Structure formats: C-alpha cells, structure tokens
Amino acid sequence: MKKFLALLMAAVMVLSICSAALAEEISVENAKDVWAEKWADVDTSKHVVINYMTTGDAPTTGANAEMLAELNKILTDRVNAELNIVWISWTDYLANYNLRIASMDGSIDLIGSSTDWLDAWPNAKRGGFLELSEDMLAKYAPVTWATVPKEHWDVCTYDGNIFFIPEDNYSQWTNHGFAYRLDWAHEAGLADGVKTWADMTTYLKYVKATYGDKLIALWDTDGTAYPASGYICSFVKWRAIDGLASGALWGGYLDDPYTINCLYLAETDKLVEYAKLAKEWDELGVWPTDVLSNTGADNRMEFRQGKVALEQHHTQTWTGLVSPKSSTDNTMYLEDEDADVGFFYWGEEAGYVTRDLVTHGVAAVSAASANPERTLMVYDLLRNDRDCYDLFNYGLKDRSYAIDENGYRYTPDSYVADKDSISTNWWWGRNDDLEIPSAAMNWDAINALYDEYDKIAVMYPYEAFVFDNSNVQSYINQCNEVYSTYMKYICFGQYSGTAEEIVAEFQAALKAAGVDEVTAELQRQIDATYKK
Amino acid sequence: MTTINPKKAAPYSVQGSLRKKIWNSKTLILMCVPAIIYFIAFSYAPLPGIYVAFVNYNYRKGIFGSPFVGLKNFEFVANSGKLWMLTKNTILFNLAFIVLDNLLAVIVAILLKEIQSKAFRKVSQTMMFLPYFISQVLVGLLVYSLLNSDTGYLNVVRGALGLEPLKLYKTGDPWPLIIILVHLWQKTGYNSVVYFAAIMGIDAAVIEASMIDGANAWQKIRYIILPSLKPTIVILLLFALGGIVKGDFGLFWNLVGRNPILYQKVDIIEMFVYRATISDFNFSTASAVGLYQSLIGFIMVITVNAVVKKIEPDYSLF
Structure with a gap:
C-alpha cells in the first residue's frame, strides 16, 4: 500500500511537472523557441518585400536608411523578407491614407491604423483589411497571438472576424487637456498649479498681464480644437463613443453608459457656461483676433519655444513638453531655467479619466496583400524580437541611442538629430516588455501624473461596440458639419448674441441635422450588444 | 467641316460615303486623334x-459587385435642407464669374490692342498673366496677410493713419465681393489672351476701311471689333455654362476655409460636401454629388445651346 501511494505521488508529481512545462507561457523571453517551432514548416523560399504603411513625414537621415538595411538583414535571415516603409505625409493624411487602402493594388501589406484617429473600422467594413483567422494568427504571429488576451482580440472582432492586432501592451495616456506653464501658474499664486477651469482663467489673466507683450498669443490656436466637451466632462462623468463623428457627440453617463444621449443636448447649462467662459477668454485676448482663419500657426512648436502659454493636446504630448531633453525644440528651458510644464486634464475637476482604448493603435493586413503570412511573421518579429524591436524603435546602437548604467536610453554625445535620428512611427506594435525607458524624459513628473490617473481611471465602456453606420451615416455627416460650425462660434467666443442664444441655435441645428435619429439607432445597436 | 458634293455622293452607299468622308478628312482626323484618345480614356471609358x-x-x-442601394447616397445632400441654398450660391457665384470674366477680358483685350507701345503692352500683359500661375494656397495666404486684423497690411496702414482696424475675418458680408475680386485678379490676364488672339485675327482691311470711312476709335470697337468677337464670346459662354454648378473649391477653401463666420455667407456645394464628408471617406456619396452637378450642367448646356440655335444657328455648338 505504501509503495502504491509513493508511486501514485510520484506519478502525480511527474504529471504536474509535465503539464507545467507544456503550459509554459509564451512571452518575449522564449519567443525565439516559439518561432523556431511554429515556423519550421513555413515555406519562405521566396524573398518578399513587405510594405508597411504609416502616417507621418518620411525621415531623410542617413541613420534611418542604415537602420532599415540592418533590420532587413535580420528579417531576411529569419523569414526571408524585407521591410519597406510607405509614408502618408501629414498634409491631408486621412484622405490620402484611406485612398491608399482603397486602391487595393497590392502596394501595401502591413497597415498601421487606429479606431479613434484613423478609420480602422470603416476600412475593415469596406473590405480594405484582411480577415485574420485564429489559425493564421496562431501560426504566423504566434507570440502576439499568445500574449494578447482574448478580451482584446474580441474588441478587434466584427461579424465574427478579427480585423486587426491591438497595441495593447504599451503604457500611454491619450486623454486630452491643456498643457500650461507651471512656473507661471505658481507666480500667479496657484501653488498646486491649475486644478480647475477657474484656476485656468486666473492663470491666463496673470500671463496676459505679465508676459502678454512677449508672447505671440496665449494660445495661438487655429480654431480647430474644441474644449467644450472637455469642459462639460470636467463636471459631469460622461463618456463619448469614439470613432463615430469628428466630435464627442454621442455617448452616455458613466453610471449608466448604455443609455445613449447627445452631450450637447443633455448638458445645456454647462455648454452655456462654457460659451460664456470662451467669450471671456476671447475678450481677454487668449487667442489671435482672427482665430478662425489662423491656419498658419504651429502652436506646439511655439509652446516649446516659450512663445505661448497653452497647448491643447493629450497626456502623451505633454510628456514630451515637460521633459526638457526630449526634444531639441524645447528651447523654453534654455531661455528660462525655471520653466516647467503642467497638465490640466479634462475630468480633473470631477476626478476621473478614461483609460486608453487598446485599439488606439492597431496593425492590419491589407486585403490586397500578396503575402499576408509573411506580413504577420514580420509583424511578430517587430513586436516581440529584441533585436528587431530596438533597431526599429530606437535605431542604431551607440549612434542613434546608447544605454546608461541604469538601463536608460540616452542620445550619445556624437548624436546629431539631422543625421542620427530615426523614425518609423511604429505606433501599432510597441511593447512594454521590450521598451527601454528614455533618460531624457522627466519621469518624476510623468510617473506622478500616471499614478494619479491610475487611482481614478475608469474603463472605456464601449470597447466591444462596433457601430453599423449604414442607416444613419448621412445624418452623422450633417451633424459633423453642424458641430464643427457651431463649435467654432462657441469655443472661441465668436458669436454676436448671448451665450444662451448661440447654444439654442446649435441645438436646433443639430436636431434639424438628424441628431435624434442617430441617437435612436445607436441605442438600438447598444441594446443589442450589451443587453442580451 | 467637309461638305460633299451631292452629285458626286449619290452613287455611293451610306457606308461608302462614310468611308469616303473619313478618307477625305484623314489629316483632320489624324490631328484629332490625341484629343479623341484623351476623351475616350478620361471621359467615356469611366x-x-x-x-x-x-x-x-x-x-x-468592386463597383459592380457592391450592393445596390438606390438613391441612398443622394439622401445626405438632399436632407441637409441646404441643397437649394448651396446650388443657388454656386450658380450665382459662377454667373458673376462668367459675366465679369468675359466682360473684363474683352475690355482688357481691346485696351491691349489699342496700346501703341509694344514694350508697354508686353509688360502689362505679363503682369496681368502672372497671378494665374500662383497656387490657390498662396493666394489664400496672401489675402490673409493683407487683410487679417492683427498684423494684416491693410490694418497696419489703417493703424498708422489712426483708423480703427477693419476686422474682415470676423464679418461675412464683404466676402462675396472679396472672392469675386480675387478671382478676377487671378483670371483676367489669362482670359484676355483668347480675346486678344481673336481681335488680332480680325481682317486688318476691314478696320482700315472703317478708318477711311471716318470711324472713330469708339465706333471701330462698337461696329467692328465687338461683332467680330461675338462667336468667341458665345462659345466660351456655352463652355462655361456646363460647369455652372461646379464651384471653384480651391479658391473658396483657401480664402474662407474653416471659418464659419465667412462660409455661412459664401457657402457652395463643394465646401459643404467637403466639411460634411471629410470624416467619412466615401466614394459613393462624393460620386452622387458629382453626378448631381453634372446633370444640372448637362441640362444647362443643352438648354442654352438650343436657345442660341434659335437665335443665331451659326454660333451654336451642335
């Protein structure tokens, strides 16, 4: 009996060890073994070029070409493929981006996309992206397939098909707000910086009075950023459904997210308040007189140079502004050693922020690609292989970057941006497991804000929702047009009557444009998705 | 146009006469080939x-495999409630452009003709021609630099004279005029070339004869030059009418752009469609709008041509 028990115990132990070995998690650590096993029988005898399409301006530095040559040696060696980058420059990027996908001539394979700022879903629905079957992903992108959790694949699924790979393992915050000069806020008597919209007005008044003559404007905006929803959502906990319209038109309150409404119809009082605030700012001279035609301005560059006092964008952009060494353009720190940049985010006053979508950056394969398998293999390498990752994201070691004793990235003394910098805009496959933090970043300030976010962050409630817009797109288009017209009046105080009148006019125009039809259709589909 | 002697043509069959016709005009046809290929490739084939x-x-x-949705793509312009206003604005602007363009071009061409100094004529012609080659984007920037409230040339001068600044980018009313003026500034030099060529083509003997008969400069223009220009004017007018519902997007977008204070006063079909659909990349809606514009243009050309044919058959296009 004792012998039998001992045998049994031994058997159990052996079995458990075996199963543990079998279930050893696939990660970037053992990626090479995984590829060796999965790709052993893949036919890669034919050399192919994988064209990767991204938005951005093509770099012209020598380092970039050398980096690609180096990378292509590795890719050729591993999967007999090479990478070519197709750039869609920022001028009219969305139209050109969509046009390139629509051309379906096989000239692109790997596509960087996004569900909130590039048209990932419309392109998927119009047949521009290849459906990625589970078998395909497991075979050709095995590490990515294993490391992305099922719930994240689910949000990339429409009609039962996976359409893209989410960049779901990269820490960033793309919630919007105002970056401002923290040192000036302190001078203005705001010891903790700007924490409320009233603080912001105090700050702007102080800066106007003290530095007004030296600045181009407090905010040299081109009149296309509309903080109205940011203002309202600083007081009420409401979240927009992303990717529907150019503005935050439809969504729901966070305590009841599946009852859909239009923010600007639901929150009339707050919108009127904001219209009045904008008028006050307009009269204070926060922006140029002809703000709505001020198209030539580059406010962010001017902020870096200390020529304006406000920049409206997201947290990720602020991290670059608050880190003096992150860019040679940050000359404000050279001219003023006290310079410091704070961030006032939408929701700060109400104490909440929404986490990033995992589909803020996604990678898709063109439906016209001749080599979808090899495209996935290259993607898997770029996302999970140490050598490829470092080359593709940071460039040539000891030229584009070097690593200090603490494991941080820095630019070596010999570094000249015009020659040694690289850029690949790889915003669809970054991976925290392989990221090397940059020594140039102001991590104290950044981590302090990230910690604050982590405490108050809520999940985006509509991630599993993909809207079928075919019945109401014409109304959405009309509402977009009304929205961008009236937001310019309201957000920049460019109206002649009272705030109440312009808001009422805006609401009437939205109704005439069919806002209620869209709300009803959204409600119907939200019910079908969440109230099964 | 080749005319065929009826006596000679009679014995041939219809086919034969066609072949003969083609053979007789082979040089003409050969010269037309590039244009024919162009129109087949870019106008008829698509x-x-x-x-x-x-x-x-x-x-x-693909186009023919996609699901048919009837008139759904037309809905969005139709249910905007702005279709009539947009069409009206577009047509009115184009009418202003067509009438003023031709009027000014004829006047400028006649004036150029009357200038005796060749050097002066060449210089002034070139200077008027130049704006035509400036891109609309630059024109937009030029106008902004001239007129903006804070640093614009106009307001800097007004400031120096102790006058209040004119905030043109904050009021929509002057913009129809500004747009028309900019358009004329850009196009007149170019447009006048055609008329100038037509004037140069007038038989010098006719003008000389009128001078001998004692016609003064004004009578020469009124009774010789203007009547000779009539066919050119009518043909150019007919061509222009075909595009009467097609707005000059480049001009409007670069001058007025995203500023609603201005575009509320000068909105045209293209501008509205651009604003409403820029976030919805959709070939079908764009084509629907294009088809609507082409249909109206087509009807215009047919109608006006018929009217011209009634009055003066020689001047009609077909």
Missing part, C-alpha cells in the same frame, strides 16, 4: 463608373 453613386461601395467587391 462613364459606367457612375454606377458607384448607387451602391454601397466595397473595395474588394
């Missing part, structure tokens, strides 16, 4: 593609 306006276009299924 015609079936109009169908895209009636489908829910899918990249992979």
Whole structure:
C-alpha cells in the first residue's frame, strides 16, 4: 500500500511537472523557441518585400536608411523578407491614407491604423483589411497571438472576424487637456498649479498681464480644437463613443453608459457656461483676433519655444513638453531655467479619466496583400524580437541611442538629430516588455501624473461596440458639419448674441441635422450588444 | 467641316460615303486623334463608373459587385435642407464669374490692342498673366496677410493713419465681393489672351476701311471689333455654362476655409460636401454629388445651346 501511494505521488508529481512545462507561457523571453517551432514548416523560399504603411513625414537621415538595411538583414535571415516603409505625409493624411487602402493594388501589406484617429473600422467594413483567422494568427504571429488576451482580440472582432492586432501592451495616456506653464501658474499664486477651469482663467489673466507683450498669443490656436466637451466632462462623468463623428457627440453617463444621449443636448447649462467662459477668454485676448482663419500657426512648436502659454493636446504630448531633453525644440528651458510644464486634464475637476482604448493603435493586413503570412511573421518579429524591436524603435546602437548604467536610453554625445535620428512611427506594435525607458524624459513628473490617473481611471465602456453606420451615416455627416460650425462660434467666443442664444441655435441645428435619429439607432445597436 | 458634293455622293452607299468622308478628312482626323484618345480614356471609358453613386461601395467587391442601394447616397445632400441654398450660391457665384470674366477680358483685350507701345503692352500683359500661375494656397495666404486684423497690411496702414482696424475675418458680408475680386485678379490676364488672339485675327482691311470711312476709335470697337468677337464670346459662354454648378473649391477653401463666420455667407456645394464628408471617406456619396452637378450642367448646356440655335444657328455648338 505504501509503495502504491509513493508511486501514485510520484506519478502525480511527474504529471504536474509535465503539464507545467507544456503550459509554459509564451512571452518575449522564449519567443525565439516559439518561432523556431511554429515556423519550421513555413515555406519562405521566396524573398518578399513587405510594405508597411504609416502616417507621418518620411525621415531623410542617413541613420534611418542604415537602420532599415540592418533590420532587413535580420528579417531576411529569419523569414526571408524585407521591410519597406510607405509614408502618408501629414498634409491631408486621412484622405490620402484611406485612398491608399482603397486602391487595393497590392502596394501595401502591413497597415498601421487606429479606431479613434484613423478609420480602422470603416476600412475593415469596406473590405480594405484582411480577415485574420485564429489559425493564421496562431501560426504566423504566434507570440502576439499568445500574449494578447482574448478580451482584446474580441474588441478587434466584427461579424465574427478579427480585423486587426491591438497595441495593447504599451503604457500611454491619450486623454486630452491643456498643457500650461507651471512656473507661471505658481507666480500667479496657484501653488498646486491649475486644478480647475477657474484656476485656468486666473492663470491666463496673470500671463496676459505679465508676459502678454512677449508672447505671440496665449494660445495661438487655429480654431480647430474644441474644449467644450472637455469642459462639460470636467463636471459631469460622461463618456463619448469614439470613432463615430469628428466630435464627442454621442455617448452616455458613466453610471449608466448604455443609455445613449447627445452631450450637447443633455448638458445645456454647462455648454452655456462654457460659451460664456470662451467669450471671456476671447475678450481677454487668449487667442489671435482672427482665430478662425489662423491656419498658419504651429502652436506646439511655439509652446516649446516659450512663445505661448497653452497647448491643447493629450497626456502623451505633454510628456514630451515637460521633459526638457526630449526634444531639441524645447528651447523654453534654455531661455528660462525655471520653466516647467503642467497638465490640466479634462475630468480633473470631477476626478476621473478614461483609460486608453487598446485599439488606439492597431496593425492590419491589407486585403490586397500578396503575402499576408509573411506580413504577420514580420509583424511578430517587430513586436516581440529584441533585436528587431530596438533597431526599429530606437535605431542604431551607440549612434542613434546608447544605454546608461541604469538601463536608460540616452542620445550619445556624437548624436546629431539631422543625421542620427530615426523614425518609423511604429505606433501599432510597441511593447512594454521590450521598451527601454528614455533618460531624457522627466519621469518624476510623468510617473506622478500616471499614478494619479491610475487611482481614478475608469474603463472605456464601449470597447466591444462596433457601430453599423449604414442607416444613419448621412445624418452623422450633417451633424459633423453642424458641430464643427457651431463649435467654432462657441469655443472661441465668436458669436454676436448671448451665450444662451448661440447654444439654442446649435441645438436646433443639430436636431434639424438628424441628431435624434442617430441617437435612436445607436441605442438600438447598444441594446443589442450589451443587453442580451 | 467637309461638305460633299451631292452629285458626286449619290452613287455611293451610306457606308461608302462614310468611308469616303473619313478618307477625305484623314489629316483632320489624324490631328484629332490625341484629343479623341484623351476623351475616350478620361471621359467615356469611366462613364459606367457612375454606377458607384448607387451602391454601397466595397473595395474588394468592386463597383459592380457592391450592393445596390438606390438613391441612398443622394439622401445626405438632399436632407441637409441646404441643397437649394448651396446650388443657388454656386450658380450665382459662377454667373458673376462668367459675366465679369468675359466682360473684363474683352475690355482688357481691346485696351491691349489699342496700346501703341509694344514694350508697354508686353509688360502689362505679363503682369496681368502672372497671378494665374500662383497656387490657390498662396493666394489664400496672401489675402490673409493683407487683410487679417492683427498684423494684416491693410490694418497696419489703417493703424498708422489712426483708423480703427477693419476686422474682415470676423464679418461675412464683404466676402462675396472679396472672392469675386480675387478671382478676377487671378483670371483676367489669362482670359484676355483668347480675346486678344481673336481681335488680332480680325481682317486688318476691314478696320482700315472703317478708318477711311471716318470711324472713330469708339465706333471701330462698337461696329467692328465687338461683332467680330461675338462667336468667341458665345462659345466660351456655352463652355462655361456646363460647369455652372461646379464651384471653384480651391479658391473658396483657401480664402474662407474653416471659418464659419465667412462660409455661412459664401457657402457652395463643394465646401459643404467637403466639411460634411471629410470624416467619412466615401466614394459613393462624393460620386452622387458629382453626378448631381453634372446633370444640372448637362441640362444647362443643352438648354442654352438650343436657345442660341434659335437665335443665331451659326454660333451654336451642335
């Protein structure tokens, strides 16, 4: 009996060890073994070029070409493929981006996309992206397939098909707000910086009075950023459904997210308040007189140079502004050693922020690609292989970057941006497991804000929702047009009557444009998705 | 136009006469070949593609494989409630452009003709011609630099004279005029070339004869030059009318752009469609709008041509 028990115990132990070995998690650590096993029988005898399409301006530095040559040696060696980058420059990027996908001539394979700022879903629905079957992903992108959790694949699924790979393992915050000069806020008597919209007005008044003559404007905006929803959502906990319209038109309150409404119809009082605030700012001279035609301005560059006092964008952009060494353009720190940049985010006053979508950056394969398998293999390498990752994201070691004793990235003394910098805009496959933090970043300030976010962050409630817009797109288009017209009046105080009148006019125009039809259709589909 | 002697043509069959006709005009036809190829390739061959306006276009299924949706793509312009206003604005602007363009071009051409100094004529012609080559984007920037409230040339001068600044970018009313003026500044030099050529083509003997008969400069223009220009004017007018519902997007977008204070006063079809659909990349809606514009243009040309034919058959296009 004792012998039998001992045998049994031994058997159990052996079995458990075996199963543990079998279930050893696939990660970037053992990626090479995984590829060796999965790709052993893949036919890669034919050399192919994988064209990767991204938005951005093509770099012209020598380092970039050398980096690609180096990378292509590795890719050729591993999967007999090479990478070519197709750039869609920022001028009219969305139209050109969509046009390139629509051309379906096989000239692109790997596509960087996004569900909130590039048209990932419309392109998927119009047949521009290849459906990625589970078998395909497991075979050709095995590490990515294993490391992305099922719930994240689910949000990339429409009609039962996976359409893209989410960049779901990269820490960033793309919630919007105002970056401002923290040192000036302190001078203005705001010891903790700007924490409320009233603080912001105090700050702007102080800066106007003290530095007004030296600045181009407090905010040299081109009149296309509309903080109205940011203002309202600083007081009420409401979240927009992303990717529907150019503005935050439809969504729901966070305590009841599946009852859909239009923010600007639901929150009339707050919108009127904001219209009045904008008028006050307009009269204070926060922006140029002809703000709505001020198209030539580059406010962010001017902020870096200390020529304006406000920049409206997201947290990720602020991290670059608050880190003096992150860019040679940050000359404000050279001219003023006290310079410091704070961030006032939408929701700060109400104490909440929404986490990033995992589909803020996604990678898709063109439906016209001749080599979808090899495209996935290259993607898997770029996302999970140490050598490829470092080359593709940071460039040539000891030229584009070097690593200090603490494991941080820095630019070596010999570094000249015009020659040694690289850029690949790889915003669809970054991976925290392989990221090397940059020594140039102001991590104290950044981590302090990230910690604050982590405490108050809520999940985006509509991630599993993909809207079928075919019945109401014409109304959405009309509402977009009304929205961008009236937001310019309201957000920049460019109206002649009272705030109440312009808001009422805006609401009437939205109704005439069919806002209620869209709300009803959204409600119907939200019910079908969440109230099964 | 080749005319055929009826006596000679009679014995041939219809086919034969056609072959003969073609053979007789072979040089002419050869000269037309590039134009014919151009129109076949870019105008006639793509015609079936109009169908895209009636489908829910899918990249992979192609134009003819995509699901048919009837007039759904037309809905969005129709239910904007602005279609009539937009069409009216577009037509009115184009009418102003057509009338003023031709009027000014004729006047400028006649004035150029009357200038005796060749050097002066060449210089002034070149200077008027130059704006035509400036891109609309630059024109927009030039106008902004001239007129903006804070640093614009106009307001800097006004400031120096102790006058209040004119905030033109904050009021929509002057913009129809500004747009027309900019358009004329850009196009007149170019447009006058055609008329100048036509004037140069007038038989010098006729003008000389009138001078001998004692016609003064004004009578010469009134009774010789203007009547000789009539066919050119009518043909250019007919061509222009075909595009009467097509707005000059480049001009409007660069001058007025995204500023609603201005575009509320000068909105045209293209501007509205651009604003409403820029976030919705959709070939089908765009084609629907294009088809609507072409249809109206087509009707205009046919109607006006018929009217011209009634009054003066020689001047009609067909």
